[in-house]
Amino acid sequence: MRPFLHDGLTLYPRDRGGPLQPLLIARDLRKYFPVKGSGGKSVKAVDGVSFTVRKGETLGVVGESGCGKSTLARLLLHLVVPDAGELVFDGDLVDTHDLPVDALRRQVQIVFQDSYSSLNPRMPVRDSVAFGPFVQGKKKRQARDIACEMLSKVGLDPDLYGPRYPHELSGGQKQRVNIARALATEPRMVILDEPVSALDKSIEAQVLNLLRGLKRQFNLTYLFISHDLNVVRYLSDRVLVMYLGRAVEIGPIDAVFEHPLHPYTRALLASRPSMDPTRRIGEAPITGDPPNPIDPPSGCYFRTRCPFAETPCDKTDPALGIWEDPQSHVVACHMYDRASGHSRQANV
């Protein structure tokens, strides 16, 4: 596989839409999981999320556990079928004649969080990596060669580690195998669902650097999901903050991290422990548990924990704001919406 260098000018044979077309557009994705025995109620795992991912960038997705990040990852690959909303990949609508799901899966791949259960315990890792190219049409020998090449690209000697079984590898090595497996089918985009959360800190650094290097080498686009804010900052160009299945803030990484707009983002960033003794905080920046996803609050989901909640927050659901500019920083909060009637909106 020839590595390309991204310079914004070259046209690639697989690039149908051109460099300005966003690689992925998600519009109003929704996924509700019905709960048995509760009389038709459902868990609103993803409740109207829209965003775009530009070619060559890394979009980070952060949020608490249970905010729907993993469901979102699976929705993007149609591993879970969305109840509503659409996906546009490089200009083609997904799950239609233009771009059927298996064609999508040749261009987008995923790396899961649990490195152990992501690999078949009865298969040598080389065969696990070769499986993707094999089912996509390559012959066994060819698939194996591709697998060996990918293993060496992620830093594992294919002769030494190829015939090994997953239980004979360490966590970091297994995750590298997963990355090799994701890249073996030459995707254009890789979704990384908390790939380093289960690893030790030193291994985490190795894997993150590997991801950066591979992205450059193979001209990839990443969607990086994590609950660890520092890791997200290290890797992402832009970030999407999720709360209870909704997107509450999107913007360039530095802008969001240095000037967070949404109260939830502010609380998240303020909860990071700091090594600076002068920045110790006396009380927790955010209290309580997230509300029940089966029965979320009316209006803005965050209002039960928001220190700035007022009447408009009960009634209407704040919209994320329209943005087209890659540098734009938008937020779903009534405080920043002139028309909402919130007392603080005058400060915007």
Add this chain to the structure above:
Amino acid sequence: MGRYVLRRILYAIPIAFGVSVVCFSLVYLAPGDPLQTVLPPDATAETIAIVKHAYGFDKPLPMQFLIWLGRVLTGDFGVSIATRRPVFLEVTDALSNTALLAMFAAPIAFLTGYVMGVVAGCFPGRWLDRVVTGAAVMGVSLPNYWLGIVLVIVFAVELMLLPATGMGPSGSTGFHIYEWSSAKFLVLPVATLAMIPIGILSRTTRAAVAEVRNQDFVQTLHAKGLSEWAVIRHVLKNSLPTVMAVMGLQFGYLIGGSILVETVFTWPGSGFLLSKAIINRDVPVLQGTILTLSLVFVTTNLVVDLLQSLIDPRIRRG
């Protein structure tokens, strides 16, 4: 909890229905006409048609099934071809004899098997464990009909201590448990019947006890300073649900699967009735016995499940 009970009972109903369908269709598996046993071979076509109509064999199958089902639900199992007695009476008489065996075999087997299993589970790897495990494997691999024969050889033929077959001395009026003259007929069948449950139960109990002992909370109990005896009580309590489930299943097998032992000892129970019915091709008795025995089994499983949910709170929420 009430919902679980209701759901479990409701679940048993289609199973019982399926069981009755299977019982009904067994007859039609047989080669040849079900009427063969009733009619002489040289019956005229007219006679055949009349008999067919009388028995209802000329109606379509689903209709026959529903008619049969309706009669069964009111207790009318038909009449035995061999003895001309109502099948219901035959089955209940035989079942009471089988129940007698089971009532003696069950406590003996359960107690012995449980104690053996607990002892083995508490001392894993030691000689006691090996002995118990060896005995359990033997119990499970033993053909119980052969064991019956061997016991008869030893105790009846060689030692002449116990009777070889039958339920009572010929010509006796009834079964009096408290008199040795009757009770001695019980000994060998019960011992034979108990063998396999002992083997299965000691295996299961040993596994359950060993597994519970390996769990972390047992170490916590030791660390808290509890005496060995108190810890064992906790272990037993936690391993009880699994063991109880197996006990229930074995009780069902004692009732439903006693045919081989009863044949060896000519014990007039439901299993013996079944084997006679097979030889005589006595269709109503065949259907009635199989249906009754399997429904008893289903009911036993239901009761065991409900009891288990009482003891093990984890199941109730399921």
Add this chain to the structure above:
Amino acid sequence: MTDYSSVIPAKAGIQVDEASAMALDSCFRGGDDLIFEELAPPATRVRGYWQSVLYRLQHDSVTLVFAAIVLLIVLAALFAPLIAPFDPYKESIVGRLKPFGWRGHLLGTDELGRDVLSRLLYGGRVSLSMGVVPVLCATLIGGMLGVIAGFLGGRVNTAIMRTMDVFYAFPSVLLAVAIAGAMGGGIGNGMLALTMVFTPPMCRVAETATTQVRALDFIEAARASGASTAAIIRYHVLGNVLGPVFIYASSLVSVSILLASGLSFLGLGVRPPTPDWGLMLSTLRQSIYVVPLVCAIPGLAIFITSICCNLVSDGLRAAMDVRM
């Protein structure tokens, strides 16, 4: 490009990986090139799953001994025509129910004067095949149904498993006797009855294993790679399901031998004069007052075969059931 490995002399043998390098440099945001120093891998030979099973079995002398016994029994039954001292069907009016060793009949004669040892050897063929064939059929049918039910889930799963539950509602002896009895006995019907008795538990084992495997991430990863359902089942599911299914099937063999002989004992198996252990036990039973030891022999054969199969299957389970 920062080459940290040049900072620390290679002579000291210290290898620097990126993490340590990052700790050294607070402004470090990831090198342009990737430096990976893999620590020397352990010098063990890589063994696959089945090779490790074989390895464990080779060192389990108890299981090997019992496997050898089973092999002996099988061979004896196979080569019965060559080994048997007498014709198993040849009756004798004079030499009926004779004890051990009478005129060359090592194990005595039965009620029609036939040599018990020869009948035992020939009978092994029937008994063993009635033990193995139903288990094989049940594994194929039940296994297939279980994998389908487990993988597809939903209504297909409910339909298949509820049907199996109905057959589960019968105690196995009762079901086998009922089916074999209703169909009139005979070796074919007996095998069919036993197959029907073993298919539901086998289906359940396969379904449980498949459902567990299906929930694991690598199945989703395989789907994400674009694999079809058939490819996923073939390459990922079957390999993981085969283990539990095989263990369970091996434990069923001894039960099958017991049940099959039980059916013959009740007269529902082979028809006389074909020799069969259960049938021999049944016919010799009348004569226990005459030659008790001879009458017990066929049952001993059943017992020994069953217990050896049981122990071999236990050994197999111990070798295969390892947490990986």
